[in-house]
Amino acid sequence: MSAPKPVVGNRPVAICSFAQSPSLRRVDQANEVEMLMPVIAEVFAKANMTKDDMGFICSGSTDYLIGGPFSFVMALDAVGVWPPKSESHVEMDAAWALYEAWVQLQEGVIDTALVYGFGKSSLGDLSRVLAMQLDPYTMGPLWPDQVSLAALQARALLDRGLSTEQEFAEIAARSRHDALKNPNAQVRNEIPVAELLEEAYAVSPLRRHTLPPLSDAAAAVILVAGDRAYDVVDRPAWITGIDHRVETHAFGARDLAVSTSTAMAAKIAGVGNGPVDIAELHGPFAPQEVIVRQAIGLDDSVTINPSGGPLAANPMMAAGLIRMGEAASRIWDGSATRAVAHATSGPLLQQNLVCVLEGES
């Protein structure tokens, strides 16, 4: 057994364990630490490891959801790191925390890392929270809500003839159908596309089914470098390529119908170097899946979001990491040999991360 040679980086690193809490509209009776604790316990139990086996810990979360400073420090209590460990945090989806851990592992000093992310959208008005990531002088004071902004992007796509409202509904119907097999998903049902298209507009041209649910959840993965990965899992999900790129926050200066940063990241991550079996894409709004799929260059043969994707469960700061965990799970269970995971951050697909995972055939 030997790891496939990575396209990016020199040292093979694999996703070897993954756990997530069920995505719920409102987790009322557990705070962030309490929501994380069973997830952390599960990700260690699946790997037959403990916190003492970890060389590095990295998390992704945002204080703006909880409404208090340094909430990530409190979250560390879910791991119980004593004596102290090397630890870091990103104010982003935990997919970027995974990237930071992957960079650490490339240095060759440590072999293992715990990555986790968590977010409760139920604590406040998510549109108010997300408006605060916009330009604070020219956009933020107008308090544009996230649905209206996504609707601007959807219209740009429709005007360009790159998608249709029918396709948006097909994506939603497929996501909800596939989510029936995912006990952690939140929106799981069987609704015909024609019925979805009868829904009123939330904000035209977006109907309610094109919107991601508001979710509370947490997720965690364990990364292991080199041959130690085989001690944890029979068929490690090797990260053979990973990259992320950012575009201007002035989204009025971007072409919203395409995603230049996703396309760049996909190229550098080597997506096109071989066939892709499945892809877990983090386009929280249905039209964004179309944009991301086109940017990565995935054809119709690729199974998109077999987990149900973000239209079935969209916990802020964890949904991107969940894409990576779900894609890795398809490698472990043998249903895929080469998988792509994508995560996004910022308004209207501003920043994008693309990761290629491979199992030995």
Place this chain on the structure above:
Amino acid sequence: MADVVEVFRSPHVLEYPYVRSTGPIVGGYLSGLRDGKILGATGAAGRVIVPPTEYDPDTAEELSELVEVGPGGVVTTWAWVSDPREDAPLSEPFAWALVQPDGADTGILTPVAASGPDAMASGMRVTASFLPSAERQGRVQDLRCFVPEEAS
């Protein structure tokens, strides 16, 4: 013991009550709005960016030259809000839009006051509608919205 869990709920307001200078570029834009003008920054290859940024989004080149654009412009994309939120800039149904002012190469995020979604289209011409000069404070809300050109 009764199996009742009472969940404590309390409002929590997080604020960052600091002020900062907006500098010559963003400040120039906001001062321009106070004076009833829309200013953009001339970026790489003569591309005019509005609202102006302190650096070119493509080349990262530092920008310093402001030029007047608009007040007319074109809707490049739009979204119809039939049920405005309490914090929306207009209380009647309206469109969020990106408007590319004449002479500019990028779009401004702005409300458009129109009679209904049937009165909106990508490519339509609109013109800036400012607050009365006495009410302007040098902030983005001074540019109240855009309105369809034939209605102005």
